[in-house]
Amino acid sequence: MDKHLMSGNEAIAQGAWEAGAAVGVGYPGTPSTETLEALVRHEDVYCEWSPNEKVAFEVALGAAIAGVRSLVTMKHVGVNVAADPFMAAASTGVNAGLVLLAADDPSCYSSQNEQDSRFYAAFGRIPCLDVADSQECYEMTRAAFELSERFDTPVMLHETMRIAHTRTLVSPAGTREAVAPRDYADDIPKYVMMPANAVKRRAVVDERQAALEAYAETCSFNKVEHRSEKIGVICAGAVYQHVREALPEASTFKLGLAWPLPARALADFAASVDACYVVEEASDYFSSRVRALGIELAEPPAGALPVAGELKPELIRAAFGEALPAHLAPATDLPPRPPAFCPGCPHRLVFTELRRLKAIVTGDIGCYTLGAVAPYGACHTVIDMGASLSMAHGMELARAQERTGRPVVGVIGDSTFAHSGITSMLGTIYNGGTGTLCILDNRTTAMTGTQGNPVNGVTLTDSSHKIGPLDNPTGKALDLLALCRAMGVEDVVEVDAQDLAAVRSALKAATAATDRLSVIVFKAPCRLIDRSRGKEPTIRNCRACGACVRIGCPALGRAKDGTAVIDPTQCVGCDQCVQSCPFGCITKE
Numbered sequence: 287m288d289k290h291l292m293s294g295n296e297a298i299a300q301g302a303w304e305a306g307a308a309v310g311v312g313y314p315g316t317p318s319t320e321t322l323e324a325l326v327r328h329e330d331v332y333c334e335w336s337p338n339e340k341v342a343f344e345v346a347l348g349a350a351i352a353g354v355r356s357l358v359t360m361k362h363v364g365v366n367v368a369a370d371p372f373m374a375a376a377s378t379g380v381n382a383g384l385v386l387l388a389a390d391d392p393s394c395y396s397s398q399n400e401q402d403s404r405f406y407a408a409f410g411r412i413p414c415l416d417v418a419d420s421q422e423c424y425e426m427t428r429a430a431f432e433l434s435e436r437f438d439t440p441v442m443l444h445e446t447m448r449i450a451h452t453r454t455l456v457s458p459a460g461t462r463e464a465v466a467p468r469d470y471a472d473d474i475p476k477y478v479m480m481p482a483n484a485v486k487r488r489a490v491v492d493e494r495q496a497a498l499e500a501y502a503e504t505c506s507f508n509k510v511e512h513r514s515e516k517i518g519v520i521c522a523g524a525v526y527q528h529v530r531e532a533l534p535e536a537s538t539f540k541l542g543l544a545w546p547l548p549a550r551a552l553a554d555f556a557a558s559v560d561a562c563y564v565v566e567e568a569s570d571y572f573s574s575r576v577r578a579l580g581i582e583l584a585e586p587p588a589g590a591l592p593v594a595g596e597l598k599p600e601l602i603r604a605a606f607g608e609a610l611p612a613h614l615a616p617a618t619d620l621p622p623r624p625p626a627f628c629p630g631c632p633h634r635l636v637f638t639e640l641r642r643l644k645a646i647v648t649g650d651i652g653c654y655t656l657g658a659v660a661p662y663g664a665c666h667t668v669i670d671m672g673a674s675l676s677m678a679h680g681m682e683l684a685r686a687q688e689r690t691g692r693p694v695v696g697v698i699g700d701s702t703f704a705h706s707g708i709t710s711m712l713g714t715i716y717n718g719g720t721g722t723l724c725i726l727d728n729r730t731t732a733m734t735g736t737q738g739n740p741v742n743g744v745t746l747t748d749s750s751h752k753i754g755p756l757d758n759p760t761g762k763a764l765d766l767l768a769l770c771r772a773m774g775v776e777d778v779v780e781v782d783a784q785d786l787a788a789v790r791s792a793l794k795a796a797t798a799a800t801d802r803l804s805v806i807v808f809k810a811p812c813r814l815i816d817r818s819r820g821k822e823p824t825i826r827n828c829r830a831c832g833a834c835v836r837i838g839c840p841a842l843g844r845a846k847d848g849t850a851v852i853d854p855t856q857c858v859g860c861d862q863c864v865q866s867c868p869f870g871c872i873t874k875e
């Protein structure tokens with residue numbers, strides 16, 4: 287069998303394809319995004335992005351109930367969004383296999399929080415497979431579909447960023463299983479979750495749990511490796527790899543099935559070693575459950591393991607009093623690279639003007655969160671997808687503008703607006719709210735890698751054929767202005783986000799109109815999808831006032847005498863600085 291280097295996400299896609307999955311659906315979110323982007327390359331699987339994770343889960347559940355195997359992918363915070371249908375599906379069951387990929391992000395490399403999705407599996411009492419390398423991503427995905435059908439339940443496949451994005455060797459079969467669609471049959475007691483039926487399904491879930499607990503004791507993905515009799519470590523996922531590196535002599539119980547736990551096998555393992563430990567990252571998922579089974583756990587001898595953040599081998603070695611291996615000291619002479627909007631970014635002028643207005647900005651999830659950092663400091667809350675618009679309304683109810691003298695402005699990106707901003711805005715409209723809401727339409731889902739979304743009309747299939755937002759995509763693009771008007775917003779305008787005077791004037795007018803709700807759609811393509819470069823401007827007779835530098839373009843800096851200078855290697859000729867110099871010193875010649 288040939289071996290291939292694959293990331294965890296690519297291996298999951300390979301496993302889903304080989305398992306005969308017919309539908310793949312999800313919402314882009316790091317670190318899960320590449321899974322569907324790899325799966326869509328197989329023409330015999332239909333894949334699509336959904337507006338949000340709840341919709342994605344429901345699409346996958348509909349496909350599974352109708353009889354075809356379905357994969358649904360999302361990051362950990364997406365599981366929160368999908369929690370409603372997820373919990374119901376845990377009761378109804380699935381018919382054909384339904385696998386939910388939940389991708390966690392310990393250390394919040396690209397997330398607003400750190401959370402462990404396995405708690406959801408335990409909460410819903412559905413099986414959870416925990417992958418430790420790409421080969422397991424491949425094998426467990428295949429097995430997950432079988433488990434799903436065997437126990438008539440959704441199955442969670444749990445990965446972390448370290449597994450999702452690390453390439454390791456995989457030996458795939460390379461052939462697709464011929465899986466015929468299962469028959470669909472009406473089954474109202476099973477699929478209509480009204481109280482009388484839901485009560486009966488509760489008993490089914492109880493029976494399923496007992497069957498799953500019996501299965502866990504013999505599940506081949508739970509692996510005991512006996513080495514030292516002194517130390518035994520219970521672990522899973524990427525942490526297993528770290529434990530093997532940090533404590534090579536320790537015996538290990540690697541939990542491939544993270545829910546339910548094999549109570550007897552764990553007790554036997556604990557009894558086989560002098561001291562049994564749980565090593566896990568950013569969570570007490572295993573330790574709390576293992577202790578609840580009555581198994582005594584020891585504490586690491588040299589200090590506690592961190593309770594937050596991604597675990598690393600050196601942290602495990604330190605906790606167990608092992609010497610750290612010698613390594614080179616990190617370089618200290620690297621130039622700083624603070625996070626910043628790209629040169630030419632269409633968000634820059636909006637945040638420059640919001641700063642000038644001293645607005646209280648309720649922001650949202652996307653690359654425009656960078657409006658919170660220097661030199662803008664013009665984004666004051668970022669909570670969850672869609673929260674910007676509803677929180678602006680909440681601030682209005684608290685009379686924040688009256689009490690501070692500062693306008694309140696909600697700011698949301700196009701993809702996030704489609705994800706869950708529409709219902710947020712509807713709440714404001716419905717209740718007669720006022721204020722200013724900005725939709726930053728940069729024509730793409732930029733932060734996760736320029737995926738399609740309902741606003742730009744780029745389908746996942748379009749993307750797989752390299753059709754982008756500027757190339758006549760085949761999906762139906764949402765008309766933001768028409769939608770806002772249809773929802774009842776009378777004051778809605780579209781503004782060129784690259785035109786400083788227009789941005790300034792639109793924000794000034796909207797924030798001054800305190801008797802109504804104003805929506806501004808700032809439109810201009812993200813630099814990642816529009817790579818065109820204009821001529822670099824020239825600076826003459828600079829008065830060193832710094833106004834242009836304060837727009838925060840990485841291509842603009844200051845010489846020792848304070849005058850502005852342009853780095854021609856970074857400049858894209860967007861003219862934002864040309865518009866920003868109050869003395870007309872920056873020109874295109």
Ligand code: SF4
Pocket residue numbers: 629630822823839840841842852853856857858859860861862863864
């Ligand atoms: S034209 Fe000015 S603002 Fe635009 S990339 Fe070049 S230096 Fe930056």
Ligand code: SF4
Pocket residue numbers: 825827828829830831832833834835849850866867868869870871872
């Ligand atoms: S805004 Fe104009 S005068 Fe001020 S530093 Fe920039 S180029 Fe010089």
